Amino acid sequence: MAKLTKNKKAALSKLDRQKEYSLEEAAQLVKDITFTKFDASVDIDVRLGVDPRKADQMVRGVVSLPHGTGKEVRVLALVTPDKEAEAREAGADFVGLDEFISKIEGGWTDVDVIITMPTVMAKVGKLGRVLGPRGLMPNPKSGTVTMDVAKAVKEVKQGKIDFKVDKTGIIHASIGKVSFTPDKLVDNVREMLNTIARLKPSSAKGTYFRSIHISSTMSPGITLDKTSVAGL
Secondary structure: OOOOHHHHHHHHHHOOOOEOHHHHHHHHHHHOOOOOOOEEEEEEEEEEOOOOOOOHHHEEEEEEEOOOOOOOOOOEEEEEEEEEEHHHHHHOOEEOOOOHHHHHHOOOOOOEEEEOOHHHHHHHHHHHHHHHHOOOOOOHOOOEOOOHHHHHHHHHHHEEEEOOOOOOOEEEEEEEOOOOOOHHHHHHHHHOOOOOOOOOOOOOOOEEEEEEEEEEEOOEEEOOOOOOOOOO
């Protein structure tokens, strides 16, 4: 285990593991206890009172974070030739169809999001074994299978993310960078949590939001006081 420096010890001393912090306090604290030399990501972990094994309790959705994630998102647009110019103008990093399908079949997955059209899903669907385990398979529910390719590309580039509850009932997502101001982190967290709240399954009983934590890369988790976020 790496030895803690005086600065790291001082930073960690600011965190009370037993305390629940308001969203505003947590947004500042996550910056104070981060000591990576790079611009660390800030992540949120939301434990829900749902049973993901039941189809009617699978929580999945998309959210457009007001200030984006701070990450450079690499977008591949698998489209027909008549849509290529539109995709490029919207900011797609890679544009094409058959040549990229061949590359993916060969193991290439050096992208973050793939956007395609309903008319070519028959071709794209064959890539499920490669794309599925990596969370890259386009899906109409997440807006990545659409005829409005330009709009989809722009939204992803501006901070639209896809999320879903895992098999343990937790949603993990990146909601910014440590370089963000606390206000920007607060805005992104509120939008994320309000979106999850709207997706509450009618069949879910008891407490919906069990626990909420935010953390940065390699920092301890900070427990949020759920009452500090209106509507939860």
